[in-house]
Amino acid sequence: MMQTQLQQGGSAPVISFDRVTLAFGDRTVINELSLDVAGGQIVCIIGPSGCGKTTALRMAGGLIRPNGGSVRLLGETLTAPRRDVAIVFQDYGKALLPWRTAAANVSLALEAAGVPRSERPARIRLLLAKVGLTGHEDKYPTEMSGGMQQRIQIARCLAQEPAVLLMDEPFGALDAMTRQGLQDEMLSIVAETGTTVFFVTHDLEEAVYLGDRVIGLLANPGRIGIDLSVDLPRPRNQLETREMPEFLRLRRQLFDFIEKAEG
Amino acid sequence: MxxxxxxxxxxxxxxxxxxxxxxxxxxxxxxVNPVFLPGPDRAWMALVRGFTTGDLDVKLLATVERMFWGWLVASLVGVALGAAIGTSPRLRAYLSPMLEFLRPLPASATIPVAIALLGLSDGMVLAVVAFGALWPVLLATVHGFSAVEPRLYEVGRALGLSRAAVIGKIALPSASPDILAGMRLGLTVALILSVVCEMIAGRDGLGTWILLAARSFRAPDLYAGVILLGLLGYATAVAIGLLEARLLVWRSRSR
Missing domain, CATH: 1.20.5 (Single alpha-helices involved in coiled-coils or other helix-helix interfaces)
Known part of the structure; x- marks a missing residue:
C-alpha cells in the first residue's frame, strides 16, 4: 500500500469524478460533477439535503454507476466495488452482522480477502486494538453502545487495508462526546496510514475540523457550489482548533453557503 | 430471573x-364408562406392558424414523428451494401464485394420490410426510431470505464477497431464525402425517397400534399410544428448542 502511494506521488488524484451525471428516472440527481481528490487528503462533502452527497459517495464506492461521465480510482474507471475502497455506513446497526461477535464481524473482511484462517486472530486483535475495542472481542453488536458498534465497522473497513475510506455521515447518530472521541481517533488512524478519506457529513464544524478540504454541493441538480481548502495545523485539537480565527472564518463561510443554498 | x-x-x-x-x-x-376411559394408572400400566412384553418400542422407533426422514427431506428441499426463491424476486413472482395454491391443501388429502402413484409402501409414506412438512419450511425460508437487510448485501458487495459467501455468510444466518421456526412447525406436521399414513396405509407403527387398540376396545393400550405420541411431540420440541438456543445465541444476548 505504501508503494502504491509513493508511485502515485502527490499529483495524480486518487479519486476522480469526470463530468459525472446521474439521473433516477427523469430526475437529474447529479449534473456534470467534476472533482479530483489528491492522495492522503481528507475531503469533506457538505450540502443541503437532496444535493446528492451520499449518492456521490456511493458512486465512489462503485455501488452505483453514473449515467454519464466516469468515476476513476487510482486511474482506473470504476465499474464495481473494489476491496481497496472501504465504506463506513451511517447505520452501523444495519451494517453489522448481529449474529457475529465484534471479532467475527471484523473477520468477515479478512475472509472476503482470502486471508488464511491462522493469520486472522492476530490481525483482528490488532485492528480492534486500533479502534479501542480490546477486551470486547467476544461481544455481540447488540450488547454494545452505538459508538462501539461504529468502531467495529471502522475496524472492519481498516481490515480491507483500504487506499480510500468512504465515510457516509459515520458519526451522525452518535452523541456529541462520543462523536468528538471518534473524530480524533479517525484522524490519528488516517494520519498513521495515509489513507485518502471522502467524508460526507451534515455537520459543518465537523467538516472543517476533519478536512483538508471542504466541498459544498448545491441541490437540484447536485453540483459543486463551494470548494474551500482548510489550512489548520495538524494534529487538530477539539478545543484549540475550534477556537482558531481561521476555523471560525471557514465555519462562517460554510454557514452562509448552506443558508443561501437552502433559502 | x-x-x-x-x-x-x-x-x-x-x-x-x-x-x-x-x-x-x-x-x-x-x-365415564371405563371401557372408553381407563384411569391414568391403567394407561400407564399398559404403556409399561407394551414396552416390556409387547413390541411398542419397535413401533415407536418405526414412527420416529418415518417422521425424521420425512422431516429431513422436507427441511433440505425446503431450505434449498426457499433460498432460491427468496433471493430471486423474479422466481418469487413466477412461483408465488402456485405456492399459494398448493400451500393450503391438507397434506392428508394427498395420501390417496400418493398411494395411487407409489402403492402402500414406505416410499409413499416418506413422500407424503416430506410433502406435508415441506410447506412450513419452504414458506418460512422464502420469508427469511427476502427479509435480509439490504444494507448487508451492500456490505457484502463492498467487501468483495463471492455470491456463495454472500448466501452462506450473510443471507443464511440472517434467515436462520425463520428457518428454524419453519422446521419446528414442519416437525409437528411430520409427526401427524406419519401417524395418519400408518393408519390409512397400514404401515406398522404407533398409528396402527392406536387404531387396532381402538377397534378391539383395548382402551388402556389406546391411551398408552396417545400418551407416547404426546411425549414424542414434546421431546422433539425440546430438541429443536435446544438447537435454536445453540444456533441463535446472539438473539438472547442483546443489551
Whole structure:
C-alpha cells in the first residue's frame, strides 16, 4: 500500500469524478460533477439535503454507476466495488452482522480477502486494538453502545487495508462526546496510514475540523457550489482548533453557503 | 430471573399433575364408562406392558424414523428451494401464485394420490410426510431470505464477497431464525402425517397400534399410544428448542 502511494506521488488524484451525471428516472440527481481528490487528503462533502452527497459517495464506492461521465480510482474507471475502497455506513446497526461477535464481524473482511484462517486472530486483535475495542472481542453488536458498534465497522473497513475510506455521515447518530472521541481517533488512524478519506457529513464544524478540504454541493441538480481548502495545523485539537480565527472564518463561510443554498 | 423461571416450571408441573389427578378421580368414580376411559394408572400400566412384553418400542422407533426422514427431506428441499426463491424476486413472482395454491391443501388429502402413484409402501409414506412438512419450511425460508437487510448485501458487495459467501455468510444466518421456526412447525406436521399414513396405509407403527387398540376396545393400550405420541411431540420440541438456543445465541444476548 505504501508503494502504491509513493508511485502515485502527490499529483495524480486518487479519486476522480469526470463530468459525472446521474439521473433516477427523469430526475437529474447529479449534473456534470467534476472533482479530483489528491492522495492522503481528507475531503469533506457538505450540502443541503437532496444535493446528492451520499449518492456521490456511493458512486465512489462503485455501488452505483453514473449515467454519464466516469468515476476513476487510482486511474482506473470504476465499474464495481473494489476491496481497496472501504465504506463506513451511517447505520452501523444495519451494517453489522448481529449474529457475529465484534471479532467475527471484523473477520468477515479478512475472509472476503482470502486471508488464511491462522493469520486472522492476530490481525483482528490488532485492528480492534486500533479502534479501542480490546477486551470486547467476544461481544455481540447488540450488547454494545452505538459508538462501539461504529468502531467495529471502522475496524472492519481498516481490515480491507483500504487506499480510500468512504465515510457516509459515520458519526451522525452518535452523541456529541462520543462523536468528538471518534473524530480524533479517525484522524490519528488516517494520519498513521495515509489513507485518502471522502467524508460526507451534515455537520459543518465537523467538516472543517476533519478536512483538508471542504466541498459544498448545491441541490437540484447536485453540483459543486463551494470548494474551500482548510489550512489548520495538524494534529487538530477539539478545543484549540475550534477556537482558531481561521476555523471560525471557514465555519462562517460554510454557514452562509448552506443558508443561501437552502433559502 | 432464573428463580422465577424455576417457579414457573414448578407451576406448570403442578398443573399437569393436577389434570392427571382429575382424570384419575373421574375414572375411579366411573363418571365415564371405563371401557372408553381407563384411569391414568391403567394407561400407564399398559404403556409399561407394551414396552416390556409387547413390541411398542419397535413401533415407536418405526414412527420416529418415518417422521425424521420425512422431516429431513422436507427441511433440505425446503431450505434449498426457499433460498432460491427468496433471493430471486423474479422466481418469487413466477412461483408465488402456485405456492399459494398448493400451500393450503391438507397434506392428508394427498395420501390417496400418493398411494395411487407409489402403492402402500414406505416410499409413499416418506413422500407424503416430506410433502406435508415441506410447506412450513419452504414458506418460512422464502420469508427469511427476502427479509435480509439490504444494507448487508451492500456490505457484502463492498467487501468483495463471492455470491456463495454472500448466501452462506450473510443471507443464511440472517434467515436462520425463520428457518428454524419453519422446521419446528414442519416437525409437528411430520409427526401427524406419519401417524395418519400408518393408519390409512397400514404401515406398522404407533398409528396402527392406536387404531387396532381402538377397534378391539383395548382402551388402556389406546391411551398408552396417545400418551407416547404426546411425549414424542414434546421431546422433539425440546430438541429443536435446544438447537435454536445453540444456533441463535446472539438473539438472547442483546443489551
Amino acid at each position: 432464573n428463580r422465577s423461571r424455576f417457579l414457573w416450571l414448578i407451576a406448570s408441573f403442578v398443573t399437569a399433575a393436577g389434570l392427571v389427578w382429575i382424570w384419575q378421580v373421574v375414572a375411579d368414580n366411573r363418571l
